[in-house]
Amino acid sequence: MLVAMTLDEQCAYLAKGCVDVVRADELRRKLERSRASGRPLTVKVGFDPTAPDLHLGHTVLLRKMKHFQDLGHRVIFLIGDFTGLIGDPTGRSKTRPPLTREEIDANAETYKQQVFRILHPEQTVVDFNSRWLGALGSEGFVRLAARYNVAQMLERRDFRQRFDAQQPIKVHEFLYPLAQAYDSVALEADVELGGTDQLFNLNVGRDIMPGYGLEPQIVMTVPLLVGLDGVEKMSKSYGNYVGVNEPAEVMARKLVEEFKGDDAVMWDYFTLLTDLAPAEVEQLRAAFGRGDLSATDLRFRLAGFVIADLHGAEAARRALDSVRRRQEIRINPGALVLEGGTPDVVVTTRVRFSEAPFSLPRLVTDLGFAPSTSEAARQLKAGGVRIAGDKVADLKWSPPGPGKYPITVGSRKVGLIVVE
Amino acid sequence: MLVAMTLDEQCAYLAKGCVDVVRADELRRKLERSRASGRPLTVKVGFDPTAPDLHLGHTVLLRKMKHFQDLGHRVIFLIGDFTGLIGDPTGRSKTRPPLTREEIDANAETYKQQVFRILHPEQTVVDFNSRWLGALGSEGFVRLAARYNVAQMLERRDFRQRFDAQQPIKVHEFLYPLAQAYDSVALEADVELGGTDQLFNLNVGRDIMPGYGLEPQIVMTVPLLVGLDGVEKMSKSYGNYVGVNEPAEVMARKLVEEFKGDDAVMWDYFTLLTDLAPAEVEQLRAAFGRGDLSATDLRFRLAGFVIADLHGAEAARRALDSVRRRQEIRINPGALVLEGGTPDVVVTTRVRFSEAPFSLPRLVTDLGFAPSTSEAARQLKAGGVRIAGDKVADLKWSPPGPGKYPITVGSRKVGLIVVE
Numbered sequence: 001m002l003v004a005m006t007l008d009e010q011c012a013y014l015a016k017g018c019v020d021v022v023r024a025d026e027l028r029r030k031l032e033r034s035r036a037s038g039r040p041l042t043v044k045v046g047f048d049p050t051a052p053d054l055h056l057g058h059t060v061l062l063r064k065m066k067h068f069q070d071l072g073h074r075v076i077f078l079i080g081d082f083t084g085l086i087g088d089p090t091g092r093s094k095t096r097p098p099l100t101r102e103e104i105d106a107n108a109e110t111y112k113q114q115v116f117r118i119l120h121p122e123q124t125v126v127d128f129n130s131r132w133l134g135a136l137g138s139e140g141f142v143r144l145a146a147r148y149n150v151a152q153m154l155e156r157r158d159f160r161q162r163f164d165a166q167q168p169i170k171v172h173e174f175l176y177p178l179a180q181a182y183d184s185v186a187l188e189a190d191v192e193l194g195g196t197d198q199l200f201n202l203n204v205g206r207d208i209m210p211g212y213g214l215e216p217q218i219v220m221t222v223p224l225l226v227g228l229d230g231v232e233k234m235s236k237s238y239g240n241y242v243g244v245n246e247p248a249e250v251m252a253r254k255l256v257e258e259f260k261g262d263d264a265v266m267w268d269y270f271t272l273l274t275d276l277a278p279a280e281v282e283q284l285r286a287a288f289g290r291g292d293l294s295a296t297d298l299r300f301r302l303a304g305f306v307i308a309d310l311h312g313a314e315a316a317r318r319a320l321d322s323v324r325r326r327q328e329i330r331i332n333p334g335a336l337v338l339e340g341g342t343p344d345v346v347v348t349t350r351v352r353f354s355e356a357p358f359s360l361p362r363l364v365t366d367l368g369f370a371p372s373t374s375e376a377a378r379q380l381k382a383g384g385v386r387i388a389g390d391k392v393a394d395l396k397w398s399p400p401g402p403g404k405y406p407i408t409v410g411s412r413k414v415g416l417i418v419v420e
Numbered sequence: 421m422l423v424a425m426t427l428d429e430q431c432a433y434l435a436k437g438c439v440d441v442v443r444a445d446e447l448r449r450k451l452e453r454s455r456a457s458g459r460p461l462t463v464k465v466g467f468d469p470t471a472p473d474l475h476l477g478h479t480v481l482l483r484k485m486k487h488f489q490d491l492g493h494r495v496i497f498l499i500g501d502f503t504g505l506i507g508d509p510t511g512r513s514k515t516r517p518p519l520t521r522e523e524i525d526a527n528a529e530t531y532k533q534q535v536f537r538i539l540h541p542e543q544t545v546v547d548f549n550s551r552w553l554g555a556l557g558s559e560g561f562v563r564l565a566a567r568y569n570v571a572q573m574l575e576r577r578d579f580r581q582r583f584d585a586q587q588p589i590k591v592h593e594f595l596y597p598l599a600q601a602y603d604s605v606a607l608e609a610d611v612e613l614g615g616t617d618q619l620f621n622l623n624v625g626r627d628i629m630p631g632y633g634l635e636p637q638i639v640m641t642v643p644l645l646v647g648l649d650g651v652e653k654m655s656k657s658y659g660n661y662v663g664v665n666e667p668a669e670v671m672a673r674k675l676v677e678e679f680k681g682d683d684a685v686m687w688d689y690f691t692l693l694t695d696l697a698p699a700e701v702e703q704l705r706a707a708f709g710r711g712d713l714s715a716t717d718l719r720f721r722l723a724g725f726v727i728a729d730l731h732g733a734e735a736a737r738r739a740l741d742s743v744r745r746r747q748e749i750r751i752n753p754g755a756l757v758l759e760g761g762t763p764d765v766v767v768t769t770r771v772r773f774s775e776a777p778f779s780l781p782r783l784v785t786d787l788g789f790a791p792s793t794s795e796a797a798r799q800l801k802a803g804g805v806r807i808a809g810d811k812v813a814d815l816k817w818s819p820p821g822p823g824k825y826p827i828t829v830g831s832r833k834v835g836l837i838v839v840e
Contacts, residue, residue, distance in 0.1 A: 086559055089566035138553050139506050141561045142599075145592035146509035150570070151583065153591065163570065171573065171594050172565035178591065179562075 005071070007032060009277075014067055014220070016278055017060070017271045019196045022203065022219040030190055030218065034073070041073040044189035044217070046129075046180060047111065049084030049104050054114045055241035056306065057225040057234035060272045062118040064193055064222050067275070069123040076187055077115065077126045079108055082133040082179060089172055104128070114244045117310045132186040133179055144178050147208045153177070156200040181205035184217050191218040225272055228254060230261030248311040252319035253326075255303035256296070263288075266298055274305040300324075326414060350418045357398040360385070363417060369409040385409050387417070425491070427452060429697075434487055434640070436698050437480070437691045439616045442623065442639040450610055450638065454493070461493040464609035464637070466549075466600060467531065469504030469524050474534045475661035476726065477645040477654035480692045482538040484613055484642050487695070489543040496607055497535065497546045499528055502553040502599060509592055524548070534664045537730045552606040553599055564598050567628045573597070576620040601625035604637050611638040645692055648674060650681030668731040672739035673746075675723035676716070683708075686718055694725040720744075746834060768836045776839075777816040780805065783837060789829040805829050807837070 005013065011028055015021050034041050045065055054062075065075045087098035099107075108126060116124070136144065153174045154160050162169050177200065184192055184205035192202045202219040209216045224233045227240025234241045242254045261269070270281045284301070287293045293301070300320055307316035349366045351358055361376035364385065370376035377395060379385055385392050386408045399405060405417045425433065431448055435441050454461050465485055474482075485495045507518035519527075528546060536544070556564065573594045574580050582589050597620065604612055604625035612622045622639040629636045644653045647660025654661045662674050681689070690701045704721070707713045713721070720740055727736035769786045771778055781796035784805065790796035803811050806828045819825060825837040 082558070083562075086562055089563040133558050136558045138502070138556045138558070138561050141558050142503075142506055142592045142595055143509040145595055146590045148591050150574075150579075150589040150591060150594065151586065154570075159570075166571065169570040170566045171568050171570060171598065172562045174570065174591050174594070175562055175565055 007035070010071055012278060014064075014071070016067075017222060018064070018220050019223050020199055020219065020221040022206065026216075027191070027218045027220075031071075034190075041068065041190040042076060042187060043068045043073055043191040043193065044076045044078055044184060044187050045193045046078045046080050046183065049079050049081040049099060049107055051107050052111050052114060053236065054244040055234055055236065056244070056273055057227075057241065059118055059244060060222045060225050061193060061195065062115055063273070063275070064220070066118050066120065068191065069120045070275070073123070073191075075119065075124050076189070077111070077119070077124050078183060078187070079104065079111070079126065079128050080180070080183075081128045082130040083176060085130060090170055117244060127187070129179070129183045129186070133182065136182070141175065144182055145175060147211055148174075148178055148204065150174070152207075177201045177204045178208070181208045185209055185212045185214060188214055189217045190215075191220060193220050193222065196221045196223055222272070223268075226261060226265050226268065228258050228260060230259075230265045242306075244310060248307050248315040248319035249322055251307050251310070252303050252316075252323045255306060256299045256320075256323050259299060263295075266295075266302065269302055273302070275309075276305070348416045348418055350420060353399065353402045353419050356419075357396040360392065360395055360397045363397070363407070364409060367407070367409075367413075367415040369413045369415065379409060427455070430491055432698060434484075434491070436487075437642060438484070438640050439643050440619055440639065440641040442626065446636075447611070447638045447640075451491075454610075461488065461610040462496060462607060463488045463493055463611045463613065464496045464498055464604060464607050465613045466498045466500050466603065469499050469501040469519060469527055471523075471527050472531050472534065473656065474531075474664040475654055475656065476664070476693055477647075477661065479538055479664060480642045480645050481613060481615065482535055483693070483695070484640070486538050486540065488611065489540045490695070493543070493611075495539065495544050496609070497531070497539070497544050498603060498607070499524065499531070499546065499548050500600070500603075501548045502550040503596060505550060510590055537664060547607070549599070549603045549606075553602065556602070561595065564602055565595060567631055568594075568598055568624065570594070572627075597621045597624045598628070601628045605629055605632045605634060608634055609637045610635075611640060613640050613642065616641045616643055642692070643688075646681060646685050646688065648678050648680060650679075650685045662726075664730060668727050668735040668739035669742055671727050671730070672723050672736075672743045675726060676719045676740075676743050679719060683715075686715075686722065689722055690718075690725075693722070695729075696725070768838055770838045770840060773819065773822045773839050777818040780812060780815055780817045783817070783827070784829060787827070787829075787833075787835040789833045789835065799829060 007028065010031055011024065014027070014031075015024065021027060030041055033039075043065060045061065052058075065077075069075055081099070081104045084099040084104055085101075088096035108128075112121075112126065154163055156177070159169055159173070180201050181204040183189075185208065189205070192205055194202050199219065199221050202217075202221070206216040206219055226232070227234035227238055228242070229238065229240040232238045232240060236243075242251050246254075259266075267281065267285065270276060270284065271278075276284075284293065284298070288295075288298060300323075303323075304316050304320060307319055311319075349363055351363070359373070360380055361370070361373035364370050364376035364379070365373050370379060380393055380395060383391050383393060387397065388405050399417075399419045402419045405419065407415045407417055409415075427448065430451055431444065434447070434451075435444065441447060450461055453459075463485060465481065472478075485497075489495055501519070501524045504519040504524055505521075508516035528548075532541075532546065574583055576597070579589055579593070600621050601624040603609075605628065609625070612625055614622050619639070619641050622637075622641070626636040626639055646652070647654035647658055648662070649658065649660040652658045652660055656663075662671050666674075679686075687701065687705065690696060690704065691698075696704075704713065704718070708715075708718060720743075723743075724736050724740060727739055731739075769783060771783070779793070780800055781790070781793035784790050784796035784799070785793050790799060797815060799805055800813055800815060803813060805812050807817065808825050819837075819839045822839045825839065827835045827837055829835075
C-alpha cells in the first residue's frame with residue numbers, strides 16, 4: 001500500500017508508462033473523492049477466455065492493475081467468457097470453436113496461477129461477463145445496440161480500413177464493442193485498462209455509461225512491449241519472450257544474456273516492467289550517463305526487479321548469481337573448478353572413469369552443444385572445444401581422474417563433465 | 421379454391437399486380453412441387469403490432485395473401501410483437517412506447533375483425549414472432565448478426581441515404597432486418613409477401629435461409645395504392661381512404677362519388693382491389709374503350725366488387741342502389757318525392773308544420789350544408805338553393821303542408837326536410 005503518496009504522486013504513479021489517459025483530470029477527481037470517502041475505485045480489465053500462457057508483455061497491463069491495488073483500489077479481472085461460449089459465430093475460424101463452461105473455468109484457474117504472481121489476490125475479483133450478458137437476452141441486446149451509431153462504429157480504425165477496402169465486416173462485430181461497454185455498466189467501473197489496440201472499445205464504455213446514469217469510466221491504455229530481440233513485439237510466436245511461469249534462472253539468462261534491445265528499449269523495460277517511480281528511473285539513467293553503471297549492470301538490475309516480483313527476492317538473487325558465474329566461466333573457464341561450485345544452470349553430463357577413454361563428439365552431442373557427432377567432430381577439429389581451459393582436438397579424451405571438468409564449445413556454450 | 425387452374429394460370433394469378441417476384445421460376449417450381457406432394461406452401465406476411473385501422477390500401481397485400489389461400493396454401497399472419505415489446509429503444513420517439521402483452525393481444529383481435537373480411541380464417545395462422553425471437557437470447561442474436569455484412573446492410577436504400585447524409589443509423593436498426601429474416605427461418609416460409617418498401621428486408625430472409633439448411637423463400641411485393649384523390653398514397657392522414665370497417669353505404673359513396681383518379685388509377689384499382697383475373701380486367705378495358713361502359717359504370721362495377729368482398733353481395737347491392745338514387749335526386753330533385761322513398765344516406769332535418777314559417781338559413785345550416793347562417797343566407801340570395809326543384813331566395817319558407825321536401829344546395833349537397 002502506497003496510500004501515503006500525495007495526489008500528484010498517485011497520478012504520476014498510475015499514468016507512468018500509459019499511452020492514453022482519458023481523462024487525467026477526471027482520474028484525479030475520482031482519486032480525490034475515493035480518498036475522501038474511503039470507497040476504493042473499481043478498476044476493470046477484460047481478458048480473453050482462451051487458454052492463457054502469459055509473458056512479460058502481458059505483465060505491463062497486470063502491473064498497471066497492481067499499481068491501482070497498491071493505492072488501495074479494487075481490480076476486476078474480467079474473463080470475457082460470453083464471446084468464448086459463442087466461439088466464431090461465422091463458423092469460419094477453426095481456431096475459435098466455442099468453449100465449454102469447464103474449459104473456461106479451467107482457463108480461469110490457469111490465469112490465476114499466473115496473474116497472482118503480480119496482482120494482490122485479496123484485492124482482485126475474478127468475474128465472468130456471461131453473468132450479465134447472457135441475462136440481457138434478445139431484447140436487452142437490441143436495446144443495447146440502440147445506444148450507438150453505425151457511423152461511430154466505423155470510426156474504429158480496423159473497421160474503417162476493412163470497410164474502405166470492401167472487406168466484409170459482419171454485423172455481430174459491431175455488437176462486441178457494445179457488449180464490452182455493457183460490462184462497464186454492469187460493473188459500474190470507475191476505470192478500465194487495456195492495450196492501446198483497445199482504446200476504441202474502452203471509449204465505447206465511456207460513451208454509453210452516462211445513458212445508464214453512471215459517470216463515464218476513465219480509460220487508460222498501456223503500450224505493447226518490445227521483445228528480447230528489440231524489434232518485434234514480445235510474442236511466443238517470435239520466440240522473443242520471457243514467460244511468466246518460467247523458472248527464475250531461465251528468466252535471468254534471457255534478460256541478461258538474450259536481450260538485444262538498445263538503450264531505449266531497456267528504459268522502456270524499466271518503466272513498464274518494474275514498480276520504480278519515474279524519478280527512480282531517472283536516477284538510474286543519470287548513473288548510466290555518468291558511467292557509474294554499465295549496460296550489463298542495468299540488465300542485472302532490471303532482471304533483479306522483474307524476477308523478484310515474480311519469484312521472490314531470494315530466488316532472484318540465486319538466479320542472478322548463477323548467471324554471473326556462467327559469465328565468469330565464459331571469460332575464464334577454469335574458474336569453475338577453482339571455485340568448486342556447480343551452478344545448476346550449467347549443462348552437465350556424467351560418465352564413469354572406468355569407461356575412459358570417452359568419445360568427445362559423443363559427449364559434446366550429449367550436452368546438446370552439437371546436433372550430431374559428425375558436427376561435433378568438425379568443431380573439435382576446428383579447435384572450438386576446450387576442456388578445463390585447454391583446447392582439445394583429439395576425438396578421444398581420457399581424464400586424469402574422477403572430478404568436474406568444465407567444457408566450452410565456442411564462446412557461449414558452457415558445460416560440465418562430471419567424471420565419477 | 422381455384423385449384424383447377426393450370427400452373428401457368430396460377431402463376432399469372434399470383435403475380436398479378438406484384439411489383440417484384442424473386443424469383444418467378446422458383447415460385448413456379450414450388451407450386452408444381454406443392455401440387456404433386458399435396459403439401460400446401462407456407463406464405464408469411466409480417467404486420468406491425470400497433471393498433472391497426474385498415475383501409476383499402478392494406479387490402480392489396482391481404483388480397484395477395486388470399487390469392488395464395490384460393491390456391492389451397494397456408495398463410496401465416498405474423499404479428500411482429502418482438503419489436504413492439506421493445507418500443508423505441510432509443511427512447512426518442514414518444515409515439516413508440518413499448519406495448520404490453522395485453523395491448524398486443526387486443527390489437528391482434530382488432531386485426532382479425534378486419535382481415536377476416538378478406539382472408540379465409542381456416543387457412544390463416546395468426547402467430548407472434550416474440551415466440552422465437554425472445555428465445556434466441558443474447559447468444560442467438562450475436563450468432564444471427566454474424567450472418568450478414570455491414571456493407572450489405574448499407575445497400576438498403578434508406579440506410580445508404582442516411583449514411584451518406586451523415587444522419588445517424590443506430591446499430592440496432594441493423595438487427596431488425598435480421599430478426600425479420602429469422603422469422604422466415606423459424607416458420608420455414610416458402611413465400612414472403614410485403615410492400616415494395618420491404619423488398620430489402622424480405623431478401624435478407626432469402627439470403628440467410630440457406631445457412632440454416634432451408635430453401636430460400638420466394639419474395640413478392642405489392643405496390644402502394646393511390647388514394648381516392650388520385651395523387652397521394654392512400655392514407656388516413658390524407659383523408660383519401662376507404663376504411664375496411666366502414667359501412668357499405670359509405671364505401672359506395674366514396675368509391676363512386678369521391679374517387680378523383682384518372683383511368684390509369686381506376687385500372688390499378690381493378691387489378692389491386694379485386695380478384696379479377698388479368699384477362700377479365702382486359703375485357704372491361706376493351707368494353708370501356710368501345711364505349712359500352714362509361715366511367716361511372718366502371719366505378720359502380722369496382723365498388724360492387726370491393727363492397728361485396730367486404731360486406732357481402734346483398735349489402736353491396738343495397739349500398740349501390742342508394743348511391744344511384746342519390747344521383748337521380750341530384751339530376752332531378754323532384755324525383756325523390758315522386759318515388760316516395762327516403763334513402764337513409766340523405767341528410768334529413770325534421771320540423772313541425774305548426775311552427776312555420778321557417779328560417780331557411782337555419783335549416784341549411786342544420787343540414788350541415790353551410791358553416792353559418794350568414795353564409796347560408798348568401799347562398800340563398802345567389803340562387804343556389806332549391807326546394808323540391810324550385811329555386812328559393814326568400815329567407816323564410818312556408819311549406820304547403822306536412823310532407824318530405826328535398827332540398828339541394830349547389831349541385832352536390834342533397835338533403836331532405838321532413839315537415840311533420
